Amino acid sequence: MPLIKIDDKEIEVEKGITVLQAAIDERIEIPYYCYHPALSIVGSCRMCLVEIEGMPKLQVSCNTTIGELPPERKKDGKYDMIVRTQTEIVKRERENVLEFLLLNHPLDCPVCDQAGECYLQDYSYKYGRAHSRFLEEKRVRKNEYLGSNVIINHNRCIMCTRCVRFTREISGTNELFVQARGDVSKISIFEDKSLDNMLAGNVIDICPVGALLSTDYIHKNRFWNLEAKKSICTDCSVGCNILVYSQNNRIYRLNARENHNVNGYFICDIGRYGFHRYEDAEKVTSPLIRSDGGFKPISWEGALKEIYEQFSMSMSGEKQQIVGIASPFHTNESLFMFGRLMNNIFKDKSIIGKLPFIEDYEIHFDSGFRISKDRSPNRKGLLDFCPNLEDEILQKVKAGEVRLCYALDDGVDRKLDEEWESFFKSQRFLVVQTYAMTPLAKLAHLILLGPSPMEREGTMTNDQGRIQWLNPSVSLTNKTRPDWEIIMEFMNTVGKRELKYTSVNEVNLEMGERFPDYRGRTFFKIGYQGLPKKNITTSRPSEGRQAIQ
Amino acid sequence: MAQNRTFKFTNPQRVEKILSQYPDKRSATLPLLHLAQEQEGYLTSAAIEAVAELVEIHPGEMMDTVSFYTMFYTKPMGKNHVQVCQTLSCSLNGADSLVDHISEKYKIAHGDVSQDGKISLVKVECLGSCDTAPVIRINDSNYESMTVEKFDKIVESI
Numbered sequence: 001m002p003l004i005k006i007d008d009k010e011i012e013v014e015k016g017i018t019v020l021q022a023a024i025d026e027r028i029e030i031p032y033y034c035y036h037p038a039l040s041i042v043g044s045c046r047m048c049l050v051e052i053e054g055m056p057k058l059q060v061s062c063n064t065t066i067g068e069l070p071p072e073r074k075k076d077g078k079y080d081m082i083v084r085t086q087t088e089i090v091k092r093e094r095e096n097v098l099e100f101l102l103l104n105h106p107l108d109c110p111v112c113d114q115a116g117e118c119y120l121q122d123y124s125y126k127y128g129r130a131h132s133r134f135l136e137e138k139r140v141r142k143n144e145y146l147g148s149n150v151i152i153n154h155n156r157c158i159m160c161t162r163c164v165r166f167t168r169e170i171s172g173t174n175e176l177f178v179q180a181r182g183d184v185s186k187i188s189i190f191e192d193k194s195l196d197n198m199l200a201g202n203v204i205d206i207c208p209v210g211a212l213l214s215t216d217y218i219h220k221n222r223f224w225n226l227e228a229k230k231s232i233c234t235d236c237s238v239g240c241n242i243l244v245y246s247q248n249n250r251i252y253r254l255n256a257r258e259n260h261n262v263n264g265y266f267i268c269d270i271g272r273y274g275f276h277r278y279e280d281a282e283k284v285t286s287p288l289i290r291s292d293g294g295f296k297p298i299s300w301e302g303a304l305k306e307i308y309e310q311f312s313m314s315m316s317g318e319k320q321q322i323v324g325i326a327s328p329f330h331t332n333e334s335l336f337m338f339g340r341l342m343n344n345i346f347k348d349k350s351i352i353g354k355l356p357f358i359e360d361y362e363i364h365f366d367s368g369f370r371i372s373k374d375r376s377p378n379r380k381g382l383l384d385f386c387p388n389l390e391d392e393i394l395q396k397v398k399a400g401e402v403r404l405c406y407a408l409d410d411g412v413d414r415k416l417d418e419e420w421e422s423f424f425k426s427q428r429f430l431v432v433q434t435y436a437m438t439p440l441a442k443l444a445h446l447i448l449l450g451p452s453p454m455e456r457e458g459t460m461t462n463d464q465g466r467i468q469w470l471n472p473s474v475s476l477t478n479k480t481r482p483d484w485e486i487i488m489e490f491m492n493t494v495g496k497r498e499l500k501y502t503s504v505n506e507v508n509l510e511m512g513e514r515f516p517d518y519r520g521r522t523f524f525k526i527g528y529q530g531l532p533k534k535n536i537t538t539s540r541p542s543e544g545r546q547a548i549q
Numbered sequence: 550m551a552q553n554r555t556f557k558f559t560n561p562q563r564v565e566k567i568l569s570q571y572p573d574k575r576s577a578t579l580p581l582l583h584l585a586q587e588q589e590g591y592l593t594s595a596a597i598e599a600v601a602e603l604v605e606i607h608p609g610e611m612m613d614t615v616s617f618y619t620m621f622y623t624k625p626m627g628k629n630h631v632q633v634c635q636t637l638s639c640s641l642n643g644a645d646s647l648v649d650h651i652s653e654k655y656k657i658a659h660g661d662v663s664q665d666g667k668i669s670l671v672k673v674e675c676l677g678s679c680d681t682a683p684v685i686r687i688n689d690s691n692y693e694s695m696t697v698e699k700f701d702k703i704v705e706s707i
C-alpha cells in the first residue's frame with residue numbers, strides 16, 4: 001500500500017485512489033465543487049488544487065491518483081507522494097479560482113436559500129478576496145424553471161456540472177446539458193423534456209451553490225433557523241435516510257442523508273415532498289368519542305374507561321371476537337406492544353389482520369437507486385411482531401359474534417373500499433388510533449390520539465431487514481401520546497397488567513428480550529445508520545465514501 | 550429546432566469510413582456532425598439523435614458538443630452564411646465594426662437570419678488566419694483583411 005504524506009500527516013492509502021479521496025478519508029479539508037463521490041470525475045472547477053512534490057504545477061487533487069514508486073525513487077526515502085494543501089501558492093490559487101467563479105456571481109447571499117450551507121460562501125470567506133476587482137458589467141440572466149420543482153438561478157451557477165452528471169449517471173434521464181461555452185454557457189434542458197424525474201430533487205441537494213432551487217422551499221426560511229433531525233423516510237420500504245429540517249415544529253424541507261447500506265446519497269421525490277401530505281390531512285387534536293352522529297372530545301381517563309367497559313366484557317367468556325388491525329406504518333415497538341396485547345391478553349379470542357398493503361410499481365434506476373413497490377415503511381416489522389397476521393381477515397371474522405375492533409392508523413393515503421367500510425361498520429365497537437381524520441377514523445366509536453409519522457419515535461425494519469431509527473422531527477402536541485404508551489395503557493386497563501415503560505427505549509429493550517432477531521438493537525447501537533437484524537449477517541456491502549460536503 | 554423529422558445519412562459509406570478511423574466511436578462525433586450538417590444545412594434534432602446513436606451516447610450529451618462549437622447550427626442559416634471572427638487579432642483590427650455594419654444593414658443580430666433568408670450572421674472563434682485580421686468566412690471561403698467596403702463588394706459578387 002502506498003504511503004503518502006498530506007501536510008504533516010502520514011497516511012497509508014489504497015493504491016489508485018485519488019488525493020482528494022485520501023484527504024477526505026483523513027478529514028483533511030481540501031475545498032472542492034465539481035467532485036461528488038457518487039458522480040464521475042471531471043476536474044473542472046479547479047478548486048481542489050494542491051501542491052505535489054516533484055510536479056511542476058499545482059494538481060487537481062480530485063483527479064490525481066496515488067500509485068506506488070519504486071524504492072529508489074521514494075520521496076524522503078519512504079513516501080510515494082508528498083502533498084501540501086496549505087502552502088501560500090495553494091491558498092493563492094484558491095483565491096484566484098474563487099475570483100473567477102465569482103465574476104458573474106450576484107453575491108446576493110442575503111436572499112439566497114443556500115446561504116449558510118453554501119460552499120461558495122464558506123470558501124470565499126476562508127480563501128477569497130474581500131474586494132472584487134471586476135469593474136465590467138456582470139452577465140445577468142433570468143431565473144428559469146428546469147422542471148416543475150426545480151428553478152435555476154443562472155447567475156449563481158459555477159458550472160460544476162454536478163447536476164448534469166446526475167441526470168446522466170444517477171437518474172439516467174439525461175434532461176440537462178451544458179449549452180454553449182465560455183461565459184455564455186449555461187445549464188439547459190434538452191429539448192422540451194423538463195427535469196421531472198423521480199429523483200429530480202436531488203440536484204438541489206448536490207448543487208454546491210444556490211443555483212438550483214426548490215420551488216417548494218424557495219424563500220421560505222433561512223438555513224440557520226432550521227433544526228436538522230436525522231431520521232428515515234416512511235414512504236416506502238426502502239427506508240431512505242433523511243434530514244428533516246424544521247422550525248418551531250413546522251417542517252420546511254427534507255434532504256437526503258448518506259447511508260451506503262440503504263440509499264447512497266440520494267432520496268426520491270415522493271419522500272422529499274411527501275411531508276406535505278401530513279400537513280394537508282385533517283388533524284385530530286384530542287381523543288374523541290362518538291356522540292350524536294359526530295365526535296366530542298374525551299379525556300384520556302375517559303377514553304380508557306370506555307375501553308375497559310367495552311373490552312373487558314369480552315374477557316368474560318361471551319362469544320366475542322377481538323379484531324386487531326395492525327399496520328406497517330407503525331414502529332417495531334408499537335407493533336410489538338400491539339402483538340402482545342392481542343396474543344397475550346386477548347389470546348385466542350383475538351385475530352390480527354391488516355388492511356391491504358399499499359403498493360405501487362417498483363422503480364429501479366441503473367445507478368442502483370430503488371423505490372420499492374411496497375409503499376409502507378415497516379412491513380417486515382409488522383410480520384415479525386405479529387407473526388400470526390391473518391391475510392384474509394374479511395373472510396376469517398366469524399359471523400354472528402360480537403366484534404370489537406382496535407385499529408391502528410394506516411398511513412395518510414389510506415382509502416377504504418366498500419367491503420372494508422362495511423367491515424368496520426359492522427364492529428360493535430371500533431377504536432381507531434390515529435392523528436388524522438382518515439376515512440377509517442370517521443367510522444370509529446372512539447379515537448385515540450396517536451402521533452403523526454413526523455412525531456413518532458421507534459425503530460423500523462426496511463425490506464432488506466435493516467433496523468433503522470425513526471427519529472421524531474417535531475414534538476408531540478399536548479394531548480398526543482406515543483403509540484406504544486397507548487397500547488400499554490390498553491393492556492393495563494383490559495388485561496390488568498402493570499406495565500410501566502417510561503420511554504420507547506424500555507419497550508425496545510423488552511422487545512429485544514423476546515425477539516432474538518432484535519436483541520441488542522437498541523437506539524444507541526443502531527445509531528443513525530441502522531443495523532441489520534440479528535439473523536441477517538450481510539446486507540448490501542457498504543460502498544462509496546463519506547463526503548465532507 | 551425542427552421537430553419530428555427523420556434523418557438518414559445519404560452516404561452510409563462515408564459514415565462507415567469515418568467510424569472506422571477511430572478506435573473509440575465517440576471520437577467520430579465531430580466529423581459525423583459535420584457530415585450531417587453538410588447534408589441538411591443545419592443539425593435537426595433527428596440528425597443529432599442519429600449521430601448520438603452511432604457514437605453511443607445520449608442525445609442530451611451530444612447537445613453539449615453541438616452547442617459548444619460555433620460552427621454547428623440547430624436552425625437553418627442564410628444562403629450566405631457570414632461568420633465574423635471575434636478572437637483577439639480580429640477584434641483588435643475592427644471585427645466589431647464589421648459586425649455592427651452587417652447587423653445594421655441586414656437587420657440581424659448574432660445568430661439571426663435576414664428576413665429574405667439570404668444572409669445570416671454569427672460571431673465565431675479564431676479562423677486560423679490571424680496575420681490577415683480581421684477575417685470573415687462566408688460559407689466555405691475565408692476573406693482576409695476585411696473592411697466594410699470590401700465586405701459589401703464581396704456580398705454583391707456572390
Ligand code: SF4
Pocket residue numbers: 152156157158159160161162163164187206207208209211212
Ligand atoms: S446549477 Fe449548481 S450543480 Fe448545476 S452546474 Fe451550476 S453550480 Fe453546478
Ligand code: FES
Pocket residue numbers: 031032033034035042043044045046047048049060061062063
Ligand atoms: S473538485 Fe477537483 S477540479 Fe473540481
Ligand code: FES
Pocket residue numbers: 634635636637638639640674675676677678679682683684
Ligand atoms: S483571431 Fe481572427 S483569425 Fe485568428
